Amino acid sequence: MSKSGLLAAAALCALAAVSSAPVLADASDAQVNAVIDEGLNRSEAMTTASALMDGIGxxxxxxxxxxxxADWAVARFQSMGLQNVHREGFDFGLGWNVDSYRATMIAPRRIEMTVMPVAWSPPTNGTLRAPIIIAPVGNPGRFELWKQEWKGKLAGKIVLTSLPGTTQEPTKPLFRRLDDKEIGEADKFDLPSFDPAAMDRRVKRVTYPLDLSRFLKDEGALAQVKISYRDGKLVHGEGYNYRPGETLALPAFELAAEDYRRLVRLAKTGPASEIELSLAARFDDSTLQAQNLFGDIVGSDPKAGYVMAGGHFDSWIAGDGAADNGAGSAVVMEAARILSRLGVKPRRTIRFALWAGEEQGLLGSRAYIEQHLATRPVDPKLGGIAAYAAWANAWPITPKAGYNDLKAYFNLDNGGGKVRGIYAENNIAAEPMLKKWLSPFDGMGASRVVTSKTGGTDHVFMQAIGLPGYQFIQDPLDYDSRVHHSNLDTLDHMRGDDLRQAATIMAAMLLQAANSDKDLPRQPLPTKPVPTDPFKVTDPDE
Amino acid sequence: MSKSGLLAAAALCALAAVSSAPVLADASDAQVNAVIDEGLNRSEAMTTASALMDGIGxxxxxxxxxxxxADWAVARFQSMGLQNVHREGFDFGLGWNVDSYRATMIAPRRIEMTVMPVAWSPPTNGTLRAPIIIAPVGNPGRFELWKQEWKGKLAGKIVLTSLPGTTQEPTKPLFRRLDDKEIGEADKFDLPSFDPAAMDRRVKRVTYPLDLSRFLKDEGALAQVKISYRDGKLVHGEGYNYRPGETLALPAFELAAEDYRRLVRLAKTGPASEIELSLAARFDDSTLQAQNLFGDIVGSDPKAGYVMAGGHFDSWIAGDGAADNGAGSAVVMEAARILSRLGVKPRRTIRFALWAGEEQGLLGSRAYIEQHLATRPVDPKLGGIAAYAAWANAWPITPKAGYNDLKAYFNLDNGGGKVRGIYAENNIAAEPMLKKWLSPFDGMGASRVVTSKTGGTDHVFMQAIGLPGYQFIQDPLDYDSRVHHSNLDTLDHMRGDDLRQAATIMAAMLLQAANSDKDLPRQPLPTKPVPTDPFKVTDPDE
Structure with a gap:
């Protein structure tokens, strides 16, 4: 070995010694470097993700x-040495567990079809075998006319209720990363808008599947079959948005588009096919509560409040719930591991939250808000999307004692793609601090702060009551094109490099927010807006 | 109705009268117009394709x-009024029929996996349940080393023999049409090459799965599982290239990449999974012959020979055999219908051929050549790829009496995309006539004649003995990216507009070739080439 080689080896040993002992320097830049070292050189993001997605599903x-x-995550939080590790229950409703399912065309020939049961479908009690009938409803607004047309014709049948549509021609790449131009397009202030009728229509649309299911059962149909909205043999089991205390009336299945369309074509030219359907599923009323999960790194200043990282821990039923939102859950858990391992002593408490019920209307994060942050006057008997709609538009907002304690919330729920920046959610006053905290990650492509508001996940109700809830910009990968809620949502479509980058940035953002001299600027407490277009006349069929 | 409206209506009635009576004008341009009218305005291409793919599979x-x-196609040919409708058998081997199959992970949790049996796999006789073992072979050249490593360790196991690889990132569009630049890139003369060692290596590669299957059975393994080469839940059932008189020794399955990789990851971290596999399949020795199918429109001049359209009628086992090659079969049948319907009386006979055994080495078209066109000195006991390799490289070629009668052969086997032109297969002398015949279809984007040679389908052995066998250029659509041999190869991924365009052009090309004053120029009878690189030393591991 040459002399320079020896020197290099000595330097490596010194580095190793530093790395194995937690770094507790006060200097923020050194702490960020320690986070980067732990997060990138000793990442456990993919093993955590695999334990969750592969092992549990x-x-x-x-x-x-x-x-x-939840048991596994609580044990992980505890083994990391987090404090106040606990669960918080909230009223949810029946559990639904699926054991096995299958769909086979029997006549005119045998085909193993690709299928998912629709979540909260009753089981078939063995194998159903019956001829199909093609009775597509089309626009839900036509439902009353459709009922008149099909009344008395569906008994003993498996009813195909979707229009078959036509095969997609995927002329854009399925997998992509954002370029600067695309990120730049999100850097705009979104004018607030308020259209009271729009939410009413949305509520009506999602209650329609239950009405349809009940009609089919009353008519003596045996099962309902709908088409996947994506082709390429992707299935999801979507089609019913849970309402507390209710379930679909009739076994319901989502068939791969190719299998569904073949049935429709065969029915056009010959006798309708016979198919077999089976679903072993169990409703469970042993508890009607769902559980949010928490763990803290307690801050040194009890009056400084807390910062929080979160992602929803619940998933949809297809695949293993990886991109949505095993990825975000694994990132939150890995950020907790990084900061625990480093033994950081932040000024503010750092809280790690894993939410339930997101897929049913952000119910877990809403429950946390109602328990700790603020209330809105909402009928507690409403569930699902109706509860969502009501909660987002109920006035006034009444802050609770904890309202001022939450200083920053960082959500991750846009799949497994690496972090590219953060949405400022129209809070232009917060942008300078967010920029400063992200600036160390410019070289990782993650430093953009854009003004736009975003929706659809657990920071939304915090923003809706004026609290600093933020969501990261992430590379989309193949989230929207094929992975979201589909049977492809497995760990295979995660990228280890992306997960460890995201976890590292999440950890660093938490640490900076927890130690910051100043709180993130807030927007004023929201008050009831006037309708954006007071002269709007709504199309009743829309 | 205005006067001009009345005139327009009268013109439409006149047109309708012309259209409903077959057009028998001698003028070639008028005949081409009649073909276009029948092929585009009264197309039956998609109903024919649906009967084949949806109804039969x-x-x-x-x-x-x-x-x-075959029974259905023969009846169709007869009902069109084709003459000499008949089958020609050739020695093939055991039939293999699949009834049902399933793969389920049982432990550590239950997952319905996506699977296809490998063609010519023996059945499982009920449901197999066993722990898996990960024993990837990697490079087939390592097989002997691998056997030493795994001997005595596989009894009672389901053996996973593939490397898991990593998930693809599909950054190019799955679905595409050719632009002029891409077509232009095929307009080049391919220098002939001859590498005797290359074919030997290929033969060795494809015999390896049978050796592996026999080893696994001798070791007491219960089944073999391999990974799909595409991800996104596509499965094919590939992995064994049939050899006459032989079958796989052990039940073999191809798992979706996502399901395979999950098993590998779980085996890395915990006890290996238990899975259930079932395959109901039947070998059939009631006939060992396969059948090519034929029908003719007999020409007016018995000395003028014949022209022929063909496509292979056999398919792989996944999906419904649509793009490969139900599409080509439907196009050939629709071209026959168009020309029959028009009552054309060509100078040369027009023959329509549907080949068997293409997927096992162009065996059907080779049998036709051996029965009618020319022979090569090949061991008749060789099968599959070995027979293919031997036949392509056996000398001399001995023409039969019918060698001079085949004046043109047009093959279609590149999926369901529309025709964009034709490959001249290095026969530059034929280009002017091909250009002339295609020129009416310039407005349909189909008039390009490019010089390149193409391989892999039933015109190849005709070209290999100096006969004018041609293959059309077609838009690829999503053939290579996801449809070819996969469970997505269903009618959904066909385009009705593309099929009717292709059938119309096929019919017009046949009619022009059948009525042409001159024969298509031929190349000289091929003789044994010398190796392209006489100094080449082959890597034994390649």
């Missing part, structure tokens, strides 16, 4: 699998 | 389904 809220995953 | 050579499809 999909985690429908209040299913046995969700509770199994 | 995949057509593995010498399976019950192939014979069912």
């Amino acid at each position: 999909p985690r429908l809220t209040n299913s046995e699998n969700y509770r199994r995953a | 995949p057509r593995l050579t010498n399976s019950e389904n192939y014979r069912r499809a």
